[in-house]
Amino acid sequence: MEQSGKDLNLSFLLEHEREMILKVLQKDEKLRKREEKRIRRLKNELLEVKQKGFIRPQDLGARQCTRCLKTLGLIFDRGDLCEECQSRICSSCRVVNPRSRQWRCTFCDKLTELKVSSGEWFLEERSKRFERGQLSSDVVKQTILSAPLSESDCFSINSTMSMYSETGDYGNAKVSGEILLNVSYSYKTGALSVLVKECHNLAVGDERRQRTDAYVKTYLLPDKSRQSKRKTSIKANTINPVFNETLRYVISHSQLETRTLQVSVWHHDxxxxxxxxxxxxxxxxxxxFDCHIEEWYTLQPKVEGSIDSMLQYKGELTVVLKYIPEGKNVTPTADQVQVKKSFLKGKKTSPLTLPEGGMVELLVKGAKNLTAVKSGGYSDPFVKGYLLPDSNKSTKHKTVVERHTVNPQWNHTFTYCGLQPGDLNNVCLELTVWDKETVSSNVFLGGVRLGAGTGESYGKEVDWMDSYGEEKRLWQRMIENPEVPHECTLMLRSSMCKCRK
Known part of the structure; x- marks a missing residue:
């Protein structure tokens, strides 16, 4: 489909008709994502079969089955070559087609089965037919929303349907060749344009078949999220691919000055x-930024420990933290009082009475560069906080939802009462940022944990006491300097699983 979103005229639609169409497209998108997940699972099953059973012929002796490693005979059961992978296979590792009486090895048979069941053949043919087009539903959706990102992210079919690019074999091919890029920035539209023109003298991606099916992928580091990824189409069987495709980012000039464009070339398998x-x-x-820069760049190998090995960039959260010791805090309002649970003192207190001990006061100021999960390139973010190990409603706090933004400002205060100085090394303040969804589950955007980072709470080993870096230093400054507000901007974690230091 060659028609772009800006060429599609839907002005005749009424408001309620647009809303109905968007609901249908939203359901279509969910079904599409579900199908992509199914295909990804099937491909993972194939990889497991390949890793468990596939052994390259050069790694074996001439008289062994490539699949099960069974020793082959000199006269009987000598084994035969699979016509598809050219591996020597014993009689037990063959799957015979009952109609044609031809056979394949177990791995090639599984590969064919997954190609049919996953619809890979359909995606391949569609990408050939609509190589530079968009999915029709995306065109309609982007036209209705009239969002800035809709005009800048017209990905090819290959880019849209790609699901397997993050699992790369870095050491398989020797890096060689160059890439020609034309990079420009428009102050008027706030768009960074990366014109990927061509590559020259690339390495061979598939040694066995002696071919390279190349594509180019970009990120605006340190953001390694899905929203930062852009990809070209795949150019089959050439080490000198010509792309002439533009990858665009909508980003302010001030933010762009802090970013690094990573351009990588891959062989598609x-x-x-x-x-x-x-x-x-x-x-x-x-x-x-005021001029177009077109230049040949020499491709470099992957460097271990580079910026690519960092955790995914999910944005930043700015907070102000303060501890007020017992006897120096004022009586809070009823909605600020938090009941001190059994894991702290084992005493029940009235929700309208100030518990004994000090008070931790946290001001959630705002966040920036959050992940945009809505179609229009924005989110509806809010912050939720718990004082662990208590994760129930007694310590739960939430900010209001800031609509249509990835740079929200909340200025909302969380208050936790009844904390003795000894408690501060055993509790952890967990803050998570979420995108508010109306008809589905809220989307996790990132989080931080503020605590001592000792790995233990009241003598027990716990996964959540894993604060590190500035998270840990901010908490320590709060303990060492009570009554003093400490402001800090923290990098959001991409996952709240236990941090491996």
Missing amino acids: RFGRNSFLGEVELAFDAWK
Whole structure:
């Protein structure tokens, strides 16, 4: 479909008709994502079969079955070559087609089965037919919403349907070649345009088949989220691919100066691990934004410990933390009083009475660069907080929901009462940021944990006492300097699983 969103005229639709269409498209998108998840699961099953049973012929002796490693005979059961993978297979590792009486090895049979059941053949043919087009539902949705990102992110079918690019085999191919890029920025539209023109003399991605099916992927580091990823289409069987495709980001000039553009080249393997063919990184801190820069860049190998190995960038949260010791705090209002549970003192207190002990006061100021999960390139974020190990309603706090933004300002205060100085090394303040959804579950956008980071709480080992870096230092400053407000901007975690230091 060659028609773009800006060429599609839907002005004749009434408001309620637009809403009805958007609901249908939302359901279609959910079904599409569910199908992508199913295909991804089937591909993972294939990888497991491949890893468990596939052994390259050069790793074995000439008289062994490639699949089960059974020793083959000199006269009987000598084994035969599979026509598809050219591996020597014993009689037990074959699957015979009852109609044609032809056979495949167990791995090739599983590969064919998954190709049919996953619809991979359909996606492949559709990408050939509509290589530069958009899905029709996306065109309609983007036209109705008239969002800035809709005009800048017209991905190809190959980019939209790709689900397997993050599992790369970095050491498989020797990096070689160059990439020609034209990078420009528009102050008027706030759009960064990366024109990927061509590559020259790439490495061979598939040694066995001696071919390279190349595509280019970009991120605006340190953001490694799905929203930061852009991809070109796949150019089959060439080490000198010509793309001439523009990848765009909508980002303010002030934010762009703090980012680095990572451009990497990959070989696409439909049923295996994609192979890394090289990358370049362009820092924008001293970039000349007022001119188009077209240049050949030499592809570099992946460097361990580089910025790519960092946790995914999910944005930043700014808070002000203060501890007020017992006897120096004022009586809070009824809605500020938090009951001190049994894990602290084992005493029941009235919700209208100030519990004994000090008070931790947290001001949630705001966040920036949050992940945009809505179609229009925004989110509806709010912050939720618990004082662990108590994760029930007695310590639960929530800010209001800030609509249509990825840079919210809340200025909302969370108050936790009844804390003795000894409690401060055993509790942890967990803050999570969420996108508010009306008809489905809220979407996790990131989080932080403020605590001592000792791994223990009241003598018990716990996963959530894993504060590190600035999270831990902020909590320590609060303990060492009571009554003093301590402001800090913290990087949001991409997951609230136990941090591996």
